[in-house]
Amino acid sequence: MQTEQDSPQRVVCEASVEIKNADGLHMRPAMQFVDIANQFDCDINVSNEENTVDGKSIMQMSMLAATCGTKLKIRAEGADAKEAVDALRELVVDKHFDEPMPKKRSRKEKAKDLKE
Amino acid sequence: MGFADFVCFEALIPELQATDRDGAIAELVSALDEAGQLGKGNCEVITRAVIKREKEASTGMGKGIAVPHVKHSAVKDIVATIGCSSGGIDFAALDKQPVYSVILLISPLDNPDKHLQTMEHVFKHLRQEKFRKFLRQSQTTEEIESLLREADENPQL
Numbered sequence: 135m136q137t138e139q140d141s142p143q144r145v146v147c148e149a150s151v152e153i154k155n156a157d158g159l160h161m162r163p164a165m166q167f168v169d170i171a172n173q174f175d176c177d178i179n180v181s182n183e184e185n186t187v188d189g190k191s192i193m194q195m196s197m198l199a200a201t202c203g204t205k206l207k208i209r210a211e212g213a214d215a216k217e218a219v220d221a222l223r224e225l226v227v228d229k230h231f232d233e234p235m236p237k238k239r240s241r242k243e244k245a246k247d248l249k250e
Numbered sequence: 251m252g253f254a255d256f257v258c259f260e261a262l263i264p265e266l267q268a269t270d271r272d273g274a275i276a277e278l279v280s281a282l283d284e285a286g287q288l289g290k291g292n293c294e295v296i297t298r299a300v301i302k303r304e305k306e307a308s309t310g311m312g313k314g315i316a317v318p319h320v321k322h323s324a325v326k327d328i329v330a331t332i333g334c335s336s337g338g339i340d341f342a343a344l345d346k347q348p349v350y351s352v353i354l355l356i357s358p359l360d361n362p363d364k365h366l367q368t369m370e371h372v373f374k375h376l377r378q379e380k381f382r383k384f385l386r387q388s389q390t391t392e393e394i395e396s397l398l399r400e401a402d403e404n405p406q407l
Contacts, residue, residue, distance in 0.1 A: 156362060157362040157365075158362055158363065158366050159366065160362065160365060160366060160369065161307075161309060161317070161319070161369065162306075162307060165307055192311045192312070192344065193311055193312070193313070193315075193373050193376060193377045194373075194377060196311075196369050196370070196372075196373040197369075197370050197373045197374055197377065198370070199366040199367050199369060199370030200366070201362070201363045201366055202362070202363075
């Protein structure tokens with residue numbers, strides 16, 4: 135994470151996060167993200183490789199279609215930028231939206247796939 | 251990926267009879283069922299599942315739009331339909347405003363990535379004010395279908 139401090143009011147903070155829950159950033163996780171983002175005053179943008187969207191808008195966050203394994207960049211700008219990025223990173227990475235991570239595939243399942 | 255790939259045009263409802271959320275969901279699920287999209291005997295179960303999901307967290311995301319959805323084993327591929335309500339329906343939306351366009355999506359259990367891609371496509375257009383306005387103004391099945399087909403041709407719409 136990088137923090138640049140131009141002035142006390144103008145903090146820019148960025149973090150790269152990877153989506154870890156199996157179902158990806160579908161609507162429920164996107165809403166959790168937007169809910170947390172809206173608790174902060176700073177501007178929050180989220181980018182994938184193609185798009186940068188407003189992290190406070192559910193419609194825009196749903197457009198990211200971030201699947202499990204997708205890397206996103208969170209960029210916050212404003213007095214509470216660092217707190218915002220910390221909270222969002224915790225949600226995405228540490229808590230993975232309180233959803234299951236992908237199951238490790240058993241040898242049996244792999245063998246079955248091979249047969250098919 | 252375009253609307254034509256997952257929207258069942260036969261099941262479009264240009265004017266919902268229902269004036270409440272659960273009624274609108276039931277009407278849209280029945281339309282998909284009547285169009286033969288849900289297999290036999292799944293209509294009620296799916297309606298209940300969508301309503302249950304909607305109660306957990308509203309999919310009314312503001313600007314007159316709701317996108318109720320659920321995963322269900324009855325479908326092998328994603329299927330969707332759209333209903334419009336000129337009077338507006340209370341969906342407990344984020345902005346507390348009535349919903350005029352309801353997009354119902356039923357996804358299979360095992361393809362979360364495709365569900366996300368479909369949502370991406372839907373929201374790419376729904377965030378455009380012009381698209382939302384045209385959808386709300388549509389009065390016939392044909393008008394909705396041609397709007398969706400035009401959106402598939404024109405990413406700016």
